[in-house]
Amino acid sequence: xxxxxxxxxxxxxxxxxxxxxxxxxxxxxxxxxxxxxxxxxxxxxxxxxxxxxxxxxxxxxxxxxxxxxxxxxxxxxxxxxxxxxxxxxxxxxxxxxxxxxxxxxxxxxxxxxxxxxxxxxxxxxxxxxxxxxxxxxxxxxxxxxxxxxxxxxxxxxxxxxxxxxxxxxxxxxxxxxxxxxxxxxxxxxxxxxxxxxxxxxxxxxxxxxxxxxxxxxxxxxxxxxxxxxxxxxxxxxxxxxxxxxxxxxxxxxxxxxxxxxxxxxxxxxxxxxxxxxxxxxxxxxxxxxxxxxxxxxxxxxxxxxxxxxxxxxxxxxxxxxxxxx
Amino acid sequence: xxxxxxxxxxxxxxxxxxxxxxxxxxxxxxxxxxxxxxxxxxxxxxxxxxxxxxxxxxxxxxxxxxxxxxxxxxxxxxxxxxxxxxxxxxxxxxxxxxxxxxxxxxxxxxxxxxxxxxxxxxxxxxxxxxxxxxxxxxxxxxxxxxxxxxxxxxxxxxxxxxxxxxxxxxxxxxxxxxxxxxxxxxxxxxxxxxxxxxxxxxxxxxxxxxxxxxxxxxxxxxxxxxxxxxxxxxxxxxxxxxxxxxxxxxxxxxxxxxxxxxxxxxxxxxxxxxxxxxxxxxxxxxxxxxxxxxxxxxxxxxxxxxxxxxxxxxxxxxxxxxxxx
Numbered sequence: 001x002x003x004x005x006x007x008x009x010x011x012x013x014x015x016x017x018x019x020x021x022x023x024x025x026x027x028x029x030x031x032x033x034x035x036x037x038x039x040x041x042x043x044x045x046x047x048x049x050x051x052x053x054x055x056x057x058x059x060x061x062x063x064x065x066x067x068x069x070x071x072x073x074x075x076x077x078x079x080x081x082x083x084x085x086x087x088x089x090x091x092x093x094x095x096x097x098x099x100x101x102x103x104x105x106x107x108x109x110x111x112x113x114x115x116x117x118x119x120x121x122x123x124x125x126x127x128x129x130x131x132x133x134x135x136x137x138x139x140x141x142x143x144x145x146x147x148x149x150x151x152x153x154x155x156x157x158x159x160x161x162x163x164x165x166x167x168x169x170x171x172x173x174x175x176x177x178x179x180x181x182x183x184x185x186x187x188x189x190x191x192x193x194x195x196x197x198x199x200x201x202x203x204x205x206x207x208x209x210x211x212x213x214x215x216x217x218x219x220x221x222x223x224x225x226x227x228x229x230x231x232x233x234x235x236x237x238x239x240x241x242x243x244x245x246x247x248x249x250x251x252x253x254x255x256x257x258x259x260x261x262x263x264x265x266x267x268x269x270x271x272x273x274x275x276x277x278x279x280x281x282x283x284x285x286x287x288x289x290x291x292x293x294x295x296x297x298x299x300x301x302x303x304x305x306x307x308x309x310x311x312x313x314x315x316x317x318x319x320x321x322x323x324x325x
Numbered sequence: 326x327x328x329x330x331x332x333x334x335x336x337x338x339x340x341x342x343x344x345x346x347x348x349x350x351x352x353x354x355x356x357x358x359x360x361x362x363x364x365x366x367x368x369x370x371x372x373x374x375x376x377x378x379x380x381x382x383x384x385x386x387x388x389x390x391x392x393x394x395x396x397x398x399x400x401x402x403x404x405x406x407x408x409x410x411x412x413x414x415x416x417x418x419x420x421x422x423x424x425x426x427x428x429x430x431x432x433x434x435x436x437x438x439x440x441x442x443x444x445x446x447x448x449x450x451x452x453x454x455x456x457x458x459x460x461x462x463x464x465x466x467x468x469x470x471x472x473x474x475x476x477x478x479x480x481x482x483x484x485x486x487x488x489x490x491x492x493x494x495x496x497x498x499x500x501x502x503x504x505x506x507x508x509x510x511x512x513x514x515x516x517x518x519x520x521x522x523x524x525x526x527x528x529x530x531x532x533x534x535x536x537x538x539x540x541x542x543x544x545x546x547x548x549x550x551x552x553x554x555x556x557x558x559x560x561x562x563x564x565x566x567x568x569x570x571x572x573x574x575x576x577x578x579x580x581x582x583x584x585x586x587x588x589x590x591x592x593x594x595x596x597x598x599x600x601x602x603x604x605x606x607x608x609x610x611x612x613x614x615x616x617x618x619x620x621x622x623x624x625x626x627x628x629x630x631x632x633x634x635x636x637x638x639x640x641x642x643x644x645x646x647x648x649x650x
Contacts, residue, residue: 130565141503144511178466178553186469186550210557213565222554225511228503229551230558232535237562240455240538254586261583265573 001030003309004092007037008061008079009099011296014038017098018045020302025050027303031310034092037061037079058082064295068102072110080104084111087288094289094309096280098297104290105142105283113287115318117325120146121285122154123224123292124161127234129215136162136171138284139224140231146223148191151175153325155196155203157284158219160324164315165308166218174207174217176226182206188223196221209233242270279308284321289313326355328634329408329417332362333386334424336621339363342423343370345627350375352628356635359417362386362404383407389620393427397435405429409436412613419614419634421605423622429615430467430608438612440643442650445471446610447479448549448617449486452559454540461487461496462537463609464549465556471548473516476500478650480521480528482609483544485649489640490633491543499532499542501551507531513548521546534558567595604633609646614638 005021007014014037021033032052035042039057049055058079062071072081080099084107086092095112097104101123108114108121122139129135138154139146146154155173162171175193177185182193184206196203207217209230222230245266249259280293280301289312293305312318330346332339339362346358357377360367364382374380383404387396397406405424409432411417420437422429426448433439433446447464454460463479464471471479480498487496500518502510507518509531521528532542534555547555570591574584605618605626614637618630637643 130569144503176554178469178550178557186548189550208557208561209554210561210564213561223511225503225514226551226554229501229534229547229555232503232533233555233558234562236533236535236538237559238566239535241563241566244455248590255590258583258586261579262587265580 001310001313002032002034002092003306004034004036004056004083004086004095005302005306006080006083006095006097006099007035007042008058009097010293011098012298013098014042015045016298017302018042019299020297020306021053022046022050023299023303024306025053028306028310031306033306034083034086036083036086056082056086062100062103064100066100066103068100068106069110071100071103072106080107081111084108084290087112087290093313094291096291096293096302096305096309098293098295098302101141101292101295104292108283108286108290112290115285115287115322115325118153118157118285120150120153121283122157123281124158124284125231125281126279127212127220127231129213131215133215135212135215135218135220136166137220137222137227137231139222139227140281141224141228142283143224145225146188148188148195151188151192151221151223152195152199153285155201155219155221156199156324157321158221159201160320161282161284161317162218164317164320165311168218170202171218172204172216173201173219173221174204174212176209176212176220176222176230177206178208180206180208192221238270242266280305282308282312287318289318326635326638327357327359327417328631329359329361329381329411329420330627330631331405331408331420331422331424332360332367333383333404334422335618336423337623338423339367340370341623342627343367344624345622345631346378347371347375348624348628349631350378353631353635356631358631359408359411361408361411381407381411387425387428389425391425391428393425393431394435396425396428397431405432406436409433409615412437412615418638419616421616421618421627421630421634423618423620423627426466426617426620429617433608433611433615437615440610440612440647440650443478443482443610445475445478446608447482448606449483449609450556450606451604452537452545452556454538456540458540460537460540460543460545461491462545462547462552462556464547464552465606466549466553467608468549470550471513473513473520476513476517476546476548477520477524478610480526480544480546481524481649482646483546484526485645486607486609486642487543489642489645490636493543495527496543497529497541498526498544498546499529499537501534501537501545501547501555502531503533505531505533517546563595567591605630607633607637612643614643
């Protein structure tokens, strides 16, 4: 199993990316990790490389403010693009990048290629629930205006991912909506309700964002605009509550005492809410495994993304998606 | 100043609605409150009515599962519809209802009427921020598919509301989006960005839902689908965090001790996050002041809605909206 890693993408590249790759190399000795980037710079970071890590030179880097499609077309020797080419040419089975999300989507579309039958790939990610099980939400921002047919494709892809990678036999598929009744929603969602209902899925109907963190579905389907707003509202609300709680605990002596007891628990608890713990976000609908790691990925996050890419490969995700569509 | 109150609408009607009206009658002796509903039933609830509360009989009730427009057309003697008619016929200056939201919107459109120039009224509500100032978000669910022009009308109406009712001279208007760059978003939002930018508003551009609770705008503009998902994600995330925190504090002795100190603070803190504390949600764009109180309104919430209706009336909200459009 060979996994190409864009060593130059992300806020803490290349140091943390390389550190994560080294951790993953120890944890998964059956896997070869191909670090793609400035070879001289990468080589200088480590004295002794493990046998299952190889370096693959790429002379350019896509920056976070590059215009995605243009950058992918022009910077043919960018680490991200080269990693995508390794997947396309079957020199790698999967790729991981913590770089520019739009550029990774463009690399997926223009370099790796789409699965036949998929109009638009989707960004999927596990979202935490109170019971710790989590659910897969898609699309979280690849495609801003989804048609009902595209929403239905997301439902199929999300369901297959949950079955192949998370091992859930009949994943409960929910459609993100403003009410549970079938006729609720905007025009695209109303039409999608009918399409998903007729697909061979375990469709539980419309679900409300108020309820999803309490675990009422395994796959949450939405367009990329709504999904991105949903994800960022979740992050923002959690951040706001923790910041208010922190201020409350710093107010006086009894608060500080309670805070001393609570602090380690709150940290644990914050980690439980941190969706990057689940690994990266797979780009579903491409002709290869492509994982978007969080831009701020540290070594642990990168290692988790490798674990996730391995699971996708071992469970034959791409073949299952190609057959399921 | 006369405010009509739908005494039969809401989960705790008529008891809590009447109790709230009595509290408001004491707090605001200059205001006449017209309780609309089953007169015999209402009369039996109170021994001595304050001089500034009057009863107005209405023989029917719109139920929470009634089909909105149909119910408003057929149940001409429903308490909600009669309250709307009092506003239309200038026998009341404002109306408040904790009943069926869709039916209240239909009452607004079909009975009270729209302001000239407004295509679709919007539901607006104050959302809490970490600093306690809050911001006005609209639309939160009146209109599922908003055009760029309608989004721009929301921006204008929200800005006028913030100036007239909240006393903010130049309210900062933000457009809810997936990124801050001008070209981000779905087609409707991209077009709205240009329109709002050319309107005579203090437009701060696109804002992300991750940041809004930290107070980066006074008015948040979005379509009713996205707004409703946003609001319910906020509610759901807060509920999920509090439920996880509660479980954490019940786990062992030191947790329980910390919990004993924290409990009253957490309650206070939860109230800070409870947007119903700000009163009800005004329906903006109608030819009268119409306030939607939360379906689960108790006496305090209803009293807050009366306070809000008074503020809107005293500050000439409807005239300002009519002129501003």
